[in-house]
Amino acid sequence: xxxxxxxxxxxxxxxxxxxxxxxxxxxxxxxxxxxxxxxxxxxxxxxxxxxxxxxxxxxxxxxxxxxxxxxxxxxxxxxxxxxxxxxxxxxxxxxxxxxxxxxxxxxxxxxxxxxxxxxxxxxxxxxxxxxxxxxxxxxxxxxxxxxxxxxxxxxxxxxxxxxxxxxxxxxxxxxxxxxxxxxxxxxxxxxxxxxxxxxxxxxxxxxxxxxxxxxxxxxxxxxxxxxxxxxxxxxxxxxxxxxxxxxxxxxxxxxxxxxxxxxxxxxxxxxxxxxxxxxxxxxxxxxxxxxxxxxxxxxxxxxxxxxxxxxxxxxxxxxxxxxxxxxxxxxxxxxxxxxxxxxxxxxxxxxxxxxxxxxxxxxxxxxxxxxxxxxxxxxxxxxxxxxxxxxxxxxxxxxxxxxxxxxxxxxxxxxxxxxxxxxxxxxxxxxxxxxxxxxxxxxxxxxxxxxxxxxxxxxxxxxxxxxxxxxxxxxxxxxxxxxxxxxxxxxxxxxxxxxxxxxxxxxxxxxxxxxxxxxxxxxxxxx
DNA sequence: AAGAGTCGCA
Numbered sequence: 001x002x003x004x005x006x007x008x009x010x011x012x013x014x015x016x017x018x019x020x021x022x023x024x025x026x027x028x029x030x031x032x033x034x035x036x037x038x039x040x041x042x043x044x045x046x047x048x049x050x051x052x053x054x055x056x057x058x059x060x061x062x063x064x065x066x067x068x069x070x071x072x073x074x075x076x077x078x079x080x081x082x083x084x085x086x087x088x089x090x091x092x093x094x095x096x097x098x099x100x101x102x103x104x105x106x107x108x109x110x111x112x113x114x115x116x117x118x119x120x121x122x123x124x125x126x127x128x129x130x131x132x133x134x135x136x137x138x139x140x141x142x143x144x145x146x147x148x149x150x151x152x153x154x155x156x157x158x159x160x161x162x163x164x165x166x167x168x169x170x171x172x173x174x175x176x177x178x179x180x181x182x183x184x185x186x187x188x189x190x191x192x193x194x195x196x197x198x199x200x201x202x203x204x205x206x207x208x209x210x211x212x213x214x215x216x217x218x219x220x221x222x223x224x225x226x227x228x229x230x231x232x233x234x235x236x237x238x239x240x241x242x243x244x245x246x247x248x249x250x251x252x253x254x255x256x257x258x259x260x261x262x263x264x265x266x267x268x269x270x271x272x273x274x275x276x277x278x279x280x281x282x283x284x285x286x287x288x289x290x291x292x293x294x295x296x297x298x299x300x301x302x303x304x305x306x307x308x309x310x311x312x313x314x315x316x317x318x319x320x321x322x323x324x325x326x327x328x329x330x331x332x333x334x335x336x337x338x339x340x341x342x343x344x345x346x347x348x349x350x351x352x353x354x355x356x357x358x359x360x361x362x363x364x365x366x367x368x369x370x371x372x373x374x375x376x377x378x379x380x381x382x383x384x385x386x387x388x389x390x391x392x393x394x395x396x397x398x399x400x401x402x403x404x405x406x407x408x409x410x411x412x413x414x415x416x417x418x419x420x421x422x423x424x425x426x427x428x429x430x431x432x433x434x435x436x437x438x439x440x441x442x443x444x445x446x447x448x449x450x451x452x453x454x455x456x457x458x459x460x461x462x463x464x465x466x467x468x469x470x471x472x473x474x475x476x477x478x479x480x481x482x483x484x485x486x487x488x489x490x491x492x493x494x495x496x497x498x499x500x501x502x503x504x505x506x507x508x509x510x511x512x513x514x515x516x517x518x519x520x521x522x523x524x525x526x527x
Numbered sequence: 528a529a530g531a532g533t534c535g536c537a
Contacts, residue, residue: 194530225530257530264532292532299533331533339535366534374535398534433537 052086167195197230232265267300302336338371408441
């Protein structure tokens with residue numbers, strides 16, 4: 001593995017704000033990477049694997065292994081890095097491994113080599129714990145291995161940046177590797193492409209693809225799958241389809257996941273006919289649709305109003321593939337039915353779930369509540385919320401939002417306030433859209449202008465941008481209650497977030513406040 | 528080896 005250059009080390013220090021690293025200590029395992037890395041089980045000590053297996057079992061089953069381990073293996077050197085590598089192979093529980101790693105370092109003065117550190121970092125990534133990774137990385141830098149950092153380390157860091165929403169920093173690192181002319185693999189490219197594609201930053205995605213191609217690294221189907229997924233999620237399904245067709249023309253083996261991703265992307269943007277074409281094409285090629293594929297197309301049919309088609313497909317999935325009786329499949333059906341005004345059918349399915357031994361999850365509840373609210377059935381929706389809480393499920397903002405919105409729209413603001421408070425008490429953050437409905441509802445009700453203003457400020461504090469019309473509603477509402485100073489305060493905020501004064505607001509002022517002593521108004525009256 | 532799916536977007 002190539003050692004990373006000094007410039008990378010400097011670069012990394014800038015990123016995470018490390019303090020000066022300590023003087024580098026001599027490592028007891030300095031020769032590890034040269035001599036023994038290739039022969040982990042064949043070369044060297046044949047007992048190592050066996051002992052690793054034993055120790056692995058021990059730390060899994062014995063509660064206080066820390067106290068007895070050394071006397072259990074009196075002459076064994078646990079601080080042998082090869083041993084730790086062996087242990088990594090046998091230990092599947094990463095947290096236990098971290099505990100052991102910590103024990104080695106604190107009790108036995110174990111000084112891990114860069115290879116060991118890399119394995120630890122990879123473990124963090126596997127667990128999806130990027131915060132833990134950065135903590136480990138900090139530790140690692142403090143032990144002074146900074147000069148040993150190799151491309152494996154940097155790959156881990158790039159992955160962590162990509163996963164942690166800092167793809168930009170990851171890309172900077174990759175650029176540094178490129179500049180240093182170090183040998184690269186597909187992996188870091190794929191992670192970054194995936195991250196940028198998800199964010200819809202297509203120019204960066206194509207830049208990365210071009211870099212790969214220029215370095216004769218052939219991006220694989222998996223890479224392109226991320227690209228296609230990103231394009232679809234960002235509302236560019238037809239561009240995704242172009243990439244997809246282009247891949248087929250270039251002889252890539254397009255598999256079931258690719259087809260499913262593409263079909264799903266087309267379905268969510270209402271291009272069902274293209275999706276159906278692909279569906280037939282994959283069957284012609286002998287690729288059997290699985291429950292992901294079925295659900296995607298069923299959802300697409302419902303979305304385009306083809307209820308019969310969706311039902312037929314569902315029946316086929318149940319009869320021929322035997323995967324109709326799952327929570328996901330039912331949720332898809334419930335969503336689709338209530339989206340198409342068939343709430344009673346959806347309700348029936350929903351009610352039959354426990355009888356059939358299926359678990360109803362939050363999505364089952366949320367989708368049904370949404371559908372019922374669309375028809376104004378807020379009483380039933382509230383009952384569903386009670387039921388969900390009784391089952392011990394944790395509601396989300398979209399559990400409450402549709403009910404609050406409907407209540408506010410239909411003038412039942414009092415009930416809306418009750419639910420709003422319940423939602424606040426559970427620490428759920430409403431969407432900007434829900435705030436709008438709620439604030440508008442408060443404005444409609446007499447005597448709630450202070451609340452309306454306060455919730456508008458809460459929105460701003462939570463970095464949500466209220467619509468201009470909501471600002472104006474609140475201003476109007478305040479003026480009607482002679483609260484000129486407060487209305488000016490709200491206007492001030494409105495301008496601060498980038499809106500300009502519109503005629504409507506000026507009219508509110510003219511009508512409500514200014515006529516009495518405004519010379520213009522007096523003049524007009526006289527003339 | 529992994530990758531893909533269910534909740535509205537006014």
